[in-house]
Amino acid sequence: MANSRFQYVRGFESEARLLPNTWIVVRIDGRGFHKFSAKHGFKKPNDARAINLMNAAAVACMNEFPDIVMAYGESDEYSFVFDKRTQLFSRRGDKIMSSIVSFFSSTYVMQWPQHMVDAEGQPEPLVATPHFDGRCVLYPTLENLRDYVAWRQVDCHINNLYNTTFWTLVLKGGLTEYEAEQRLVGTFSKDKNELLFSEFGINYNEEPLMFRKGSVLHWRRIPVTVTKEGPTSKADPTPVVRTVTRQKLTVIVDHCDLLQEEFWTEHADVFTSSSVYANGPREAKGAAKGRGRKAKHSSETTTIVEPKEAAPAASEASQRKRTAEQACGE
Ligand SMILES: Nc1nc2c(ncn2[C@@H]2O[C@H](COP(=O)(O)OP(=O)(O)O)[C@@H](O)[C@H]2O)c(=O)[nH]1
Numbered sequence: 001m002a003n004s005r006f007q008y009v010r011g012f013e014s015e016a017r018l019l020p021n022t023w024i025v026v027r028i029d030g031r032g033f034h035k036f037s038a039k040h041g042f043k044k045p046n047d048a049r050a051i052n053l054m055n056a057a058a059v060a061c062m063n064e065f066p067d068i069v070m071a072y073g074e075s076d077e078y079s080f081v082f083d084k085r086t087q088l089f090s091r092r093g094d095k096i097m098s099s100i101v102s103f104f105s106s107t108y109v110m111q112w113p114q115h116m117v118d119a120e121g122q123p124e125p126l127v128a129t130p131h132f133d134g135r136c137v138l139y140p141t142l143e144n145l146r147d148y149v150a151w152r153q154v155d156c157h158i159n160n161l162y163n164t165t166f167w168t169l170v171l172k173g174g175l176t177e178y179e180a181e182q183r184l185v186g187t188f189s190k191d192k193n194e195l196l197f198s199e200f201g202i203n204y205n206e207e208p209l210m211f212r213k214g215s216v217l218h219w220r221r222i223p224v225t226v227t228k229e230g231p232t233s234k235a236d237p238t239p240v241v242r243t244v245t246r247q248k249l250t251v252i253v254d255h256c257d258l259l260q261e262e263f264w265t266e267h268a269d270v271f272t273s274s275s276v277y278a279n280g281p282r283e284a285k286g287a288a289k290g291r292g293r294k295a296k297h298s299s300e301t302t303t304i305v306e307p308k309e310a311a312p313a314a315s316e317a318s319q320r321k322r323t324a325e326q327a328c329g330e
């Protein structure tokens with residue numbers, strides 16, 4: 001930046017850096033999505049196309065910013081959890097948050113035509129500007145972080161059970177929206193489950209996991225086999241074809257229960273890694289960069305795993321054995 005007599009205005013800028021050694025969560029939320037979804041005819045209560053589009057934009061964010069260790073999405077919101085040790089933008093909160101919001105929004109628009117297609121496979125026109133707000137929140141302990149994502153997943157459950165019952169009453173039961181709302185006043189989870197089952201034969205627990213649990217994005221090493229052609233050896237130039245299998249870090253879209261132990265046990269290496277600040281900032285810097293994910297998984301492969309029901313809690317008589325449904329306080 002060229003020096004001039006106006007240079008001094010730079011001093012008015014603040015560069016707040018986020019506290020070291022804390023989990024950075026960037027939560028983004030669609031602005032005015034109630035209106036946006038109505039304008040684009042999203043299916044009620046859930047539009048799988050729109051959710052897959054949100055997931056695709058979030059996968060792209062993880063590939064672009066590999067220090068994101070996991071992400072959780074429901075409805076029009078997504079939470080991105082950064083590695084505790086990340087040195088991205090020297091931990092400048094404004095830059096981290098605005099980059100995620102901007103990258104997510106642009107990807108949402110770019111990928112709209114692939115996901116928002118009608119029954120004939122034709123893209124629905126995009127007639128409004130989707131945009132998202134964002135915030136950075138810091139969590140000092142793994143317990144706080146787990147409670148944060150549990151909070152979002154329980155929110156997903158409460159909203160989805162209500163919306164599923166509400167729209168079933170309207171679309172299948174012929175009630176007006178006002179009548180459906182009145183019908184649900186004062187009801188608990190068990191009442192809504194019972195209503196769905198006894199009046200409409202719907203077992204809520206058989207509704208798609210993506211709707212009930214939201215989407216959990218995380219990294220997994222996937223074996224990838226490639227064929228290579230080259231000389232047999234230095235001495236023998238005869239070409240030979242070899243197959244090589246590599247472990248490739250890939251973003252997985254899952255719908256597991258984050259209130260259970262299973263996810264946290266599977267990813268213990270990521271979530272329980274010790275503080276790199278213990279041995280001073282020099283080592284911290286090296287270690288944070290040492291993850292080296294970027295180079296290894298620069299291509300944007302996505303694997304969708306088959307949804308599986310949450311397994312019973314593995315160990316520990318902890319509160320976390322409760323599922324999102326049980327924890328909703330109803
Ligand atoms: N029909 C439909 N609406 C959705 C879907 N996902 C999100 N929405 C809408 O987006 C809103 C998101 O909630 P909120 O952020 O509180 O509302 P906002 O302030 O209007 O963005 C929901 O209330 C729905 O109206 C979907 O899959 N189908």
Ligand SMILES: [Mg+2]
Pocket residue numbers: 029030031032033034076
């Ligand atoms: Mg919103």
